[in-house]
Amino acid sequence: EKFVGHNTDGPGFVRALREEFSVDLRDLRVLLLGAGGGAGRALAYQCALEGCERLVLESRTFDKAQTLARELPGYFSGPRVLGPEARLEAVRLEAAALRTQIARTDLVINATSLGLHRSDPAPLPRALIAPHLMIYDLVYKATPTALLEAAAEAGARGANGLGMLLHQGALAFELWFDRPAPLAAMRAALA
Numbered sequence: 001e002k003f004v005g006h007n008t009d010g011p012g013f014v015r016a017l018r019e020e021f022s023v024d025l026r027d028l029r030v031l032l033l034g035a036g037g038g039a040g041r042a043l044a045y046q047c048a049l050e051g052c053e054r055l056v057l058e059s060r061t062f063d064k065a066q067t068l069a070r071e072l073p074g075y076f077s078g079p080r081v082l083g084p085e086a087r088l089e090a091v092r093l094e095a096a097a098l099r100t101q102i103a104r105t106d107l108v109i110n111a112t113s114l115g116l117h118r119s120d121p122a123p124l125p126r127a128l129i130a131p132h133l134m135i136y137d138l139v140y141k142a143t144p145t146a147l148l149e150a151a152a153e154a155g156a157r158g159a160n161g162l163g164m165l166l167h168q169g170a171l172a173f174e175l176w177f178d179r180p181a182p183l184a185a186m187r188a189a190l191a
Contacts, residue, residue, distance in 0.1 A: 006175055009039055010046025012168025013136075017107075019167075020159040021134050028134075029054040031098075031105040033123045034112035035090070036064030039138055043111055044068055048075035056101050057090045060112075065090035095125060102128050110137040115145030122146040131155035140165045166190055 014025055030052050034040040036059035047055045055076065059065040069090040076087035085104065091097045102108075114123040115137055124147060129135070135151040140161035144152070151158035170181035 006172075007042055008168035008171040008175070009042035009164070010049070012166075012171055013043055013046060013164045014050065015167035015171075016159070016161075016163030017136065020136070020163050021107075021157060023107075023134070025050040025052050025107075028052050028106040029056075029104055031056045031058065031101050031108045033058050033108065033110050035059045035068050036061050037111060037113075040109075040111035041068060043109055043138075044072065048072045051075065053106075054085065054087050054104070055089075056105070057088075058093055058098070059090075060093055062090065062092050095128070098124065098128055102130055102133070105133065107134045107136060110135070110139070110145075110147055115139035115147055118143075120146060122150050124150070126150040126153070129154040129156055133157070135159070136164075137161060138164060162190055 017023060017025055025047060030047050032040055032044055032047070032055065035044055035057035044055065044057060057065040057069050069088055072088055091101060108124060110123050112123045114120045116139055122145070129150050131154055133151070133156040135147060135156055135158040137145050137147050137158065138161040139145050142162070145160070148158040148160060166186055170183055170186055173181040
């Protein structure tokens with residue numbers, strides 16, 4: 001006699017990240033582009049729940065990034081990063097602010113709608129993409145987005161959102177049917 005809601009975006013992303021890059025979210029310094037939308041919000045909370053090293057939120061509307069940052073400070077209260085750097089921060093969509101963040105970032109997540117259309121520009125200027133970065137573009141399509149093309153040109157590792165789609169779907173299947181998801185069949189259907 002009750003309703004229970006689940007969002008599999010965050011846990012699906014964690015599984016996809018491990019599969020694509022062989023890393024755990026808790027060990028990373030994350031720059032989240034598009035922190036004002038639904039997927040961005042879900043991943044910001046997942047970063048918090050996983051205890052990621054550092055989370056920087058960026059949104060076209062700076063107020064949205066700030067609002068989300070005000071909801072998460074309890075998750076980032078412990079000292080994990082050496083030095084005086086804040087573990088949680090909202091930044092403006094400005095090249096200078098992003099340039100400063102990139103040097104202190106391991107993973108860039110694109111949770112914006114940029115990349116849904118072939119003509120869309122990359123949400124991060126190409127000149128800022130560095131080889132040390134992992135770029136995860138939540139857009140789930142097989143053809144590379146402008147962001148993933150820029151990542152490849154810069155020598156950075158990149159992944160599209162198909163892995164997240166697979167794993168969040170598998171988690172939903174498991175919730176609905178109370179049995180393991182047929183991951184191989186689901187992966188083949190996506191391909």
